[in-house]
Amino acid sequence: xxxxxxxxxxxxxxxxxxxxxxxxxxxxxxxxxxxxxxxxxxxxxxxxxxxxxxxxxxxxxxxxxxxxxxxxxxxxxxxxxxxxxxxxxxxxxxxxxxxxxxxxxxxxxxxxxxxxxxxxxxxxxxxxxxxxxxxxxxxxxxxxxxxxxxxxxxxxxxxxxxxxxxxxxxxxxxxxxxxxxxxxxxxxxxxxxxxxxxxxxxxxxxxxxxxxx
Numbered sequence: 001x002x003x004x005x006x007x008x009x010x011x012x013x014x015x016x017x018x019x020x021x022x023x024x025x026x027x028x029x030x031x032x033x034x035x036x037x038x039x040x041x042x043x044x045x046x047x048x049x050x051x052x053x054x055x056x057x058x059x060x061x062x063x064x065x066x067x068x069x070x071x072x073x074x075x076x077x078x079x080x081x082x083x084x085x086x087x088x089x090x091x092x093x094x095x096x097x098x099x100x101x102x103x104x105x106x107x108x109x110x111x112x113x114x115x116x117x118x119x120x121x122x123x124x125x126x127x128x129x130x131x132x133x134x135x136x137x138x139x140x141x142x143x144x145x146x147x148x149x150x151x152x153x154x155x156x157x158x159x160x161x162x163x164x165x166x167x168x169x170x171x172x173x174x175x176x177x178x179x180x181x182x183x184x185x186x187x188x189x190x191x192x193x194x195x196x197x198x199x200x201x202x203x204x205x206x207x208x209x210x211x212x213x
Contacts, residue, residue: 002066003149004142005029011157016164016172024164031159031185032144033136035152037070039192040134042148048128051077054101057116058129066142067135068112074132075107077117078125082107090118107131134196155188 005025012024036042044063051058060069075082085106090097097118104117107129117129137144149156158181164170165178 002143002145007143007149008153008157008160011153012161012164015161018171019164024160027163028156028160029137029139029141031156031163032141035155035159035185035189035192036134036136036148038186038189039152039196040071040073041152041192041196042067042136042144043073043132043134043196046131046133048130051117051121051125051129053121053123055117056098056120057110057114060113060115060131060133062133062135064135066138066140068138069109070112070134070136072107072109072115072131072133076130077104077107077121078127082117084109085118152188152192155185155192158182158188159185 005028006021008028009021009024012028013019013021016024044067046061046063049058049061062069072084075084082104083106085108087108087110090106090108094100098116100119101122102119104119104121106118107115108118109115115129115131143149162178162181162185164172165174165181167173168175
């Protein structure tokens with residue numbers, strides 16, 4: 001079950017008197033987007049996605065339509081582990097990596113909703129591609145899951161309140177306090193990211209001088 005943005009309002013509205021509810025909820029959504037993008041603390045597992053022979057791009061289907069893909073943390077093709085990589089990783093090692101075919105060893109995130117395999121598969125997948133991915137709320141999200149709301153409630157309240165206070169020429173404007181709240185909010189996101197990495201998130205960072213081609 002998801003916690004609606006409205007459930008955070010009792011902790012936000014007293015600090016921003018006169019702020020319209022819709023504006024406060026929009027800033028709560030934006031704070032959640034920033035927090036979960038930076039922290040990668042909210043992860044989901046996808047159902048198997050079909051992959052055909054010679055298929056170059058795969059549209060990622062997430063379990064919740066109100067989420068957006070932040071990063072691939074882990075991937076499996078027909079039960080075999082793939083390594084997340086960035087286009088730059090492969091650009092640094094292969095001039096023509098997008099044309100190479102064979103047994104896939106890496107999964108590459110092209111856009112927030114599209115990935116491709118390296119190499120291009122020569123046979124249909126039997127089980128499909130599964131991902132463990134970090135996600136964030138989409139622009140139409142009406143809230144976040146209960147566990148995320150409980151665990152990161154204080155951080156999200158700070159972030160939303162800080163964003164609201166940084167709005168200029170409003171009755172609730174307080175640039176100094178708003179900046180202090182956002183600084184603390186950024187620290188909370190960084191701490192959550194560190195905790196997520198300790199649990200084993202893949203960073204998909206650049207790998208120097210790796211010969212994949």
